Amino acid sequence: MVRLDEISVQYPNGVRALRNCTTGFGKGEFIVLLGQSGAGKSTLLRCLNGLVRPTKGRVLTAAFGDISSPQALQAHRRRTGMIFQNHHLIGRLSVLKNVLTGRLGHHSSWRTLLPLPRADQQIALRAIDRVGLLEKTLTRVDELSGGQQQRVGVARALCQQPHLILADEPVASLDPATAAKVLESLRDICAKDGITAVVSLHQVELARRFADRIVGMSEGTIVADTTAAQLNERMIDQIYGTGPKTAPAKATERHADSDATESSEQQPAMEAML
Numbered sequence: 630m631v632r633l634d635e636i637s638v639q640y641p642n643g644v645r646a647l648r649n650c651t652t653g654f655g656k657g658e659f660i661v662l663l664g665q666s667g668a669g670k671s672t673l674l675r676c677l678n679g680l681v682r683p684t685k686g687r688v689l690t691a692a693f694g695d696i697s698s699p700q701a702l703q704a705h706r707r708r709t710g711m712i713f714q715n716h717h718l719i720g721r722l723s724v725l726k727n728v729l730t731g732r733l734g735h736h737s738s739w740r741t742l743l744p745l746p747r748a749d750q751q752i753a754l755r756a757i758d759r760v761g762l763l764e765k766t767l768t769r770v771d772e773l774s775g776g777q778q779q780r781v782g783v784a785r786a787l788c789q790q791p792h793l794i795l796a797d798e799p800v801a802s803l804d805p806a807t808a809a810k811v812l813e814s815l816r817d818i819c820a821k822d823g824i825t826a827v828v829s830l831h832q833v834e835l836a837r838r839f840a841d842r843i844v845g846m847s848e849g850t851i852v853a854d855t856t857a858a859q860l861n862e863r864m865i866d867q868i869y870g871t872g873p874k875t876a877p878a879k880a881t882e883r884h885a886d887s888d889a890t891e892s893s894e895q896q897p898a899m900e901a902m903l
């Protein structure tokens with residue numbers, strides 16, 4: 630469904646974040662990326678939706694081919710839902726309006742200046758229903774709990790009718806029980822709809838519980854690629870070295886900032902369209 634072909638990424642500051650990574654993600658697979666902070670998980674996710682351009686190698690999709698061409702990238706992004714640790718929702722808008730932002734990529738820029746069609750509202754309502762938030766449809770997002778907000782993030786991704794969902798530490802800011810519920814709901818919906826999901830996590834236990842497949846990364850390299858059932862201590866040592874099996878508290882403030890920049894730049898345009 631999507632394939633990374635000998636991908637390397639070197640950032641302008643010289644950091645080599647990915648080194649010759651080759652792997653593929655099949656239709657309907659739920660893949661968890663595991664690795665210490667700095668292993669390259671976010672960079673790999675960003676290559677999968679073209680936010681980071683590989684220095685070397687290609688990202689190939691079954692539907693659109695090599696995403697290095699602008700047309701293929703645009704088509705691929707339209708069908709790729711993103712879920713972030715910090716949700717990236719617009720707090721003062723309702724659940725419905727936030728979820729509807731998932732439809733914007735399906736319209737030309739002039740069309741989005743008008744209210745979105747009824748069909749889009751129905752797709753959004755169905756997505757909200759699937760994550761169990763129908764009774765909160767008109768509630769402001771900043772009045773919801775963290776777990777509910779992340780379910781809005783899932784609904785927004787579903788509203789794109791995606792082939793692929795990329796989730797960068799989607800449950801890192803949630804308590805363990807809520808984290809498990811959010812992942813369970815995401816996994817079940819993806820399995821039912823045949824959506825491929827690539828999810829980075831810091832918790833080995835959650836990876837074991839929810840993943841079909843686990844891809845382990847260390848220093849920009851894929852060091853393990855296994856079914857969840859076959860993940861063993863040797864592989865965990867390869868992924869984490871002698872470090873902890875559950876990674877320490879997050880070191881993603883820099884990403885949160887850069888992701889926030891992306892979304893805050895888009896916010897005024899989004900609000901105008903809704």
Ligand SMILES: Nc1ncnc2c1ncn2[C@@H]1O[C@H](COP(=O)(O)OP(=O)(O)OP(=O)(O)O)[C@@H](O)[C@H]1O
Nearest residue numbers: 640642644646665666667668669670671672880881
């Ligand atoms: N925009 C950037 N510019 C320069 N270096 C970067 C950039 N983004 C990431 N890096 C570096 O690339 C390497 C891989 O980072 P990446 O964010 O992909 O790792 P990660 O596994 O997602 O880490 P975390 O779990 O902390 O989010 C790190 O050394 C990081 O400092």
